[in-house]
Amino acid sequence: MKRLVTCLFVLSLVACEHPASRPSTSEEQSSDMVEEMDINIIADKFIENMFVSSPEMSTFYQAENADNVNLADISPAGIQAKQDAQDRLYRALVAINTGQLNKNDFVTYQLLKTELEGEINTRVCKRHLWSNNHLDAFFTWYQYIGQTQPVGDDTSRADALMRWSKIPAYIKNDMLNNRKGLNTGYALPRPVVKRVIGQMQQLLTMPIEDTPFYLPALRDDNPEFQQKMRAEIENNIMPVLKKYLTFMQQEYLPQARPNLSIAAIPNGAECYNAMLSAATTLSNTPAxxxxxxxxxxxxxxxxxxxxxxxxxxxxxxxxxxxxxxxxxxxxxxxxxxxxxxxxxxxxxxxxxxxxxxxxxxxxxxxxxxxxxxxxxxxxxxxxxxxxxxxxxxxxxxxxxxxxxxxxxxxxxxxxxxxxxxxxxxxxxxxxxxxxxxxxxxxxxxxxxxxxxxxxxxxxxxxxxxxxxxxxxxxxxxxxxxxxxxxxxxxxxxxxxxxxxxxxxxxxxxxxxxxxxxxxxxxxxxxxxxxxxxGERFFINLRKQAEARLGDAFDIKEFHDVCLQNGTVPLDFVVAEVNEYLQQKAN
Structure with missing residues (x-):
């Protein structure tokens, strides 16, 4: 759930970069079958899909009309539905004539394209099959949801209790996914599994009031709500968590992989290249x-x-x-x-x-x-x-x-x-x-x-x-x-x-x-x-700008050009700085 990444101006960092390949999707891509849509409609739909597939994120961001009741559907059908929605958006996106976009819309296009390509290319990793690690385990996220879940009135309390009643089913799906991963070659490394087991044991032995699951009750002074929240955690959430712990101890740990390398999972090399590219937004090799x-x-x-x-x-x-x-x-x-x-x-x-x-x-x-x-x-x-x-x-x-x-x-x-x-x-x-x-x-x-x-x-x-x-x-x-x-x-x-x-x-x-x-x-x-x-990228980019502008170099202007479009792909930053330098020279 957490997964809350142009050679116009040549840098030594990206001189060997090649354009990222267009990803294939789970459905046939045919540009002549896709009616061109407005970029802002696609972006609207992206946000809608994001909050539908991960309602918890709308709560965390406290977005307008946030869904404070549901949880992400991580069943096979739910994961497929999310991927199908991404594929539809990607086909619509690449059908756009970017030459007709204004500057602001082109920034939107670049961000969406990078995000969707990263999501599609990293599907080969099947991350949902090895999600129960010490940094991404489902329970780590509830400290943030617990701090942002609305409370304080009858409607909010009812929404919170309804969402919390769905946590056991979510945990069961997560356990099923990780059991499938274990049985199909996607086991986590043994040291990581031991860390997760330690965290689960801590959750099961600490007072209910100290668990992240109880956080909404700490933010509401209604005794009846606190009692119902406590009962939900004790009677429904903790028993399922205990079963998950038993699975991790008795089934998973003995079969956990001894080595750390992602190369050990199916298509591991392809997975690493995809994750590396998605993280850096560059196509440079691991070597x-x-x-x-x-x-x-x-x-x-x-x-x-x-x-x-x-x-x-x-x-x-x-x-x-x-x-x-x-x-x-x-x-x-x-x-x-x-x-x-x-x-x-x-x-x-x-x-x-x-x-x-x-x-x-x-x-x-x-x-x-x-x-x-x-x-x-x-x-x-x-x-x-x-x-x-x-x-x-x-x-x-x-x-x-x-x-x-x-x-x-x-x-x-x-x-x-x-x-x-x-x-x-x-x-x-x-x-x-x-x-x-x-x-x-x-x-x-x-x-x-x-x-x-x-x-x-x-x-x-x-x-x-x-x-x-x-x-x-x-x-x-x-x-x-x-x-x-x-x-x-x-x-x-x-x-x-x-x-x-x-x-x-x-x-x-x-x-x-x-x-x-x-x-x-x-x-x-x-x-x-x-x-x-990224540090190397910005240092080299600044050195190039300083060399080109000499005494006319302005550090404030350079930083503003780097930041003015948000967290964009690094090759887009190169293009922006190149345009700024050309304007400055003229």
Whole structure:
């Protein structure tokens, strides 16, 4: 459910890129059988289909006329219906004469095309057959639905209880899907299964009031509603969850695959290429991305050596890492200090980032600590505001274990997730609303994570880091995902090989953190490459613009051109910057 990604201006990053192939769909595609539709009608239909197939998303976004009663239909018939709807939209989309579209409509077209092609091309992966992992398991989503499910009046309470009464059937379908996956070669890796089992055990043993399923009742003071919600969870949801746990322990775990690589599932290589392309919006090969990763790591290590020479009198990386690790001032005393300094970093970034952007979000972002359920397994992340403005944008800060969290890393992640990273970029795209409203819901990891990663080093340029120690901490966050991700899924590294590589490069990682990092890559193939690939993209794009414009280069204008159309495919950003440079030259 979470799955909430042109060579006109030649960049070294995309010089070898080839146009993405048009995907085949489950129905015959024939352009002469498709009547050309208006792009905005197609976009309207896309939103409608999205909320029909995933009603929970309409609740999360608090969309107008949201469906607060139903749940996604993940039965075979429901999945097929969703795919058929996507196919119909894709045929209508590619029948459009793009030469007749205005600029705003062309942005809508590009976003829809990228999204639909990604969805269609990654069907080969059959993700619904290996969905019960520690990051995407159905229960992880209810902490967000529970926080946004309307309550407070009789109608809302009735809707909530009706939706909650459908959760057991959803869980049963999810278990059936994963049982089918287990029996047809789509088993999850054993370490991931163990993590999920641990989460399920925690859910079943914690007090009902502490589970994500009970969240709507915590937001409503009606005793009868609270009693009914508790009864639904105890009598119907938990028994089915217990059966699912038994299945995972007794049937799934013994047959879980020993290796992490997605190559182990049917059509695994094709699946990885599709997921990699969908995530980055580029068509570069795993081998190319692996090579870029090694180059990018070397560049960051050069910066670390320079700072190490200044601070510790040595350019030897192991010596720098040792001196850094032994400095007690690099660590927090407790969770409260961590949260206070994270908030201070956000406030500082919000103020100073204005000097680098003309476009700036009107909405703010609030800081919240990660939930107890995810405390030991979750990551810091950004959640966009609701459509109606009732729920602000939120930065969820990981805090465990606080005394081992490195101050400079917390600062850089705060900049990555808020200003000038995710919040600035995503809030701008949602507030501009120049193109169709569908642009609020579409994006790609290559742009969004690449932008956020670019802004970690931009924050250094702005002067946001508190000390040179904190700057070292940021540069120590090497883009190992560009190497480890294809290392696992393309080069078939073992889990131990991947963990050892991470530990050899990410000096601040504990073995537990390296294991979590590697297991994340195992269940989200391609996604971890997007940080480094996108960062490399924006850095190279800026260098090209600076070289071409010289003294006429304006950093605010460059950033605005990159952000003004929302989270678009990266090749479209190239075209936009190329057009801007031509206009500037004229």
């Amino acid at each position: 190319e991305i692996f090579a870029w990763g090694e180059e990018s790591l070397a560049e960051r290590e050069t910066m670390i050596k320079s700072l190490g020479k200044k601070l510790y009198g040595t350019a030897d990386l192991p010596a720098i890492y040792e001196a850094f690790g032994k400095d007690p001032t690099n660590y927090y005393k407790n969770k409260e200090e961590l949260l206070a300094e994270a908030q201070a970093a956000i406030d500082r970034a919000k103020e100073k980032s204005r000097d680098y952007f003309n476009l700036f979000p009107k909405s703010d972002v609030i800081l919240k600590p990660i939930s107890d359920l995810e405390k030991e397994t979750g990551y810091s992340r950004y959640l966009a505001a609701s459509d109606d403005g009732s729920r602000p944008a939120t930065y969820v800060q990981a805090t465990y274990p606080a005394h081992k969290k490195i101050k400079g890393e917390v600062e850089s992640v705060a900049f990555h997730e808020t200003y000038p990273g995710h919040h600035l970029q995503i809030a701008i795209s949602r507030e501009l609303l120049v193109s169709h409203p569908v642009t609020k819901y579409l994006g790609n990891s290559g742009f969004s994570e690449g932008w956020a990663r670019y802004t970690e080093t931009l924050a250094d340029e702005i002067g946001l880091y508190s000390s040179d120690n904190h700057r070292i901490a940021m540069y120590k966050g090497l883009p190992t995902g560009m190497v480890v991700d294809p290392g696992i899924h393309f080069k078939n590294w073992s889990r131990d090989e991947a963990i050892n590589y991470v530990l050899s490069k990410q000096s601040s990682f504990s073995k537990e953190e390296a294991e979590r990092y590697v297991d994340r890559i195992a269940v989200w193939p391609g996604q971890m490459t997007t940080y480094g690939v």
